[in-house]
Amino acid sequence: MAEQPLTGKVALVAGATRGAGRQIAVQLGAAGATVYATGRSTRGRRSEMDRPETIEETAELITAAGGRGIGVVVDHLVPEQVEQLVQRIDGEQGRLDVLVNDIWGGDPLATWHKPVWEQPLDKGFRLLRLAIDTHIITSHYALPLLNREPGGLVVEMGDGTTAYNEKNYRLSVFYDLAKVSVNRLAFAWSQDVAATGGTAVALTPGWLRSEMMLDGFGVTEDNWRDACAKEPHFAISESPAYVGRAVAALAGDPDRARWNGRSVSSGELAQVYGFTDLDGSRPDAWRYLVEVQDPGKPADVTGYR
Structure with missing residues (x-):
């Protein structure tokens, strides 16, 4: 059996139905954690995203990876539901070691x-409420439980590092504000967990091959490189497992605590911790974006993955 450094640890991945959240939950499970995975899409009812992925599937994938997956249907805009969730975790586990705020759902908006x-x-x-209010509500109820034990980890999932977002407009005022705000929330939480030796970071994947992204290009994870014919820069993209491994590396x-208050990317953490994407590469998408794509250079991932 593979090493499981997170055995005995408890994680809450808020927004784990699909995409980065699902694979963060799965990779934490692979490292041995008990993972509460939340979302709104179930086998009996789809959320406004109207996607086929369900929170039950995520829980099963966590368990299959070697952890214990517990899927919970939660709308993180409803404080009472979040409060009940945290009370359940406290009652069943008595602790919370990792909180990942990955609630999103704003792309169609x-x-x-x-x-x-x-x-x-x-x-x-509505986009701002999904991106920001949900994270604040979840942290309001979950951080006291996380702070009960020293050394807890909080991960705010966003799109773009603080350094990148400060210099680049994200093509929509609402999207731009959402992503800047999520990074700032991580800095705020870093103040709230520091007294107990906790760590809060803002973490961004690169160009994520989420289920929605793959569908948009008409490819699957098995043949994703075919999409490079339409968009050559897609060659720098990464699977959701890559950022999932980044969170597992942080948690282990x-x-x-050296990362507390910082904004980091999956590619940056891969260079430090040595994990790879599913294909064995280490894509560094945000450096590629700044040095190759944004200046209008031809697509060439040499030296970037």
């Missing part, structure tokens, strides 16, 4: 390449 007066307010504010690092 974003209006790209339009000035603010051409962006619908109802969709924009006894010296992780």
Whole structure:
């Protein structure tokens, strides 16, 4: 059996139905953790995302990977549901070692390449609520339990490092504000967990081959490179397992407090911890974006994965 450094640890991955959240939960399970995976999509009812992935499937994948997966249907915009979730974790486990705030669901609501007066307010504010309010509500109830034991880990999942987002407009005022805010929340939580030796980080994957992204390109994880014919820069993309392994590496690092308050990427952590993507490579998407894609250079991932 593979080494499981997180045996006995308890994690909550909020927003684990699909994408990065699902694989973060799975990789924490592979490292031996008990993982509470939450979401709104179940086998009996789809969320507004109207996707086939379910929270039950995520729980099964966690258990199959070697952990213990517990799927819980939660709408993280409803404080009472989040409070009940944390009370359940406390009652069943008596501790919480890792909190991952990955709630999102804003992609269908974003209006790209339009000035603010051409962006619908109802969709924009809904996006912000899903991206920001959910994370604050979850942290409000979960951080006291996490702080009960020293050395807890909080991961705020976003899109883009703080350094990148400060210099680049993310093509929609609502999306831009959401991603900047999530990174800032990690800095706020770093103040709230420091007294107990905790660590809070903002973590971004690179170009993520989520289920939705693969569907958009008409490919699967097995033949994803076929999409490079349409978009050559897709060659730098990474599987959701890559950022999942990044979270597992952080959770298993006894010296992780050195990251407290920082904004990091999956590629950056891979260079430090030595994990790879599923294909054995180490894509460094955000460095590639700045040095190759944004300047308009031809796609060439040599030296970047």
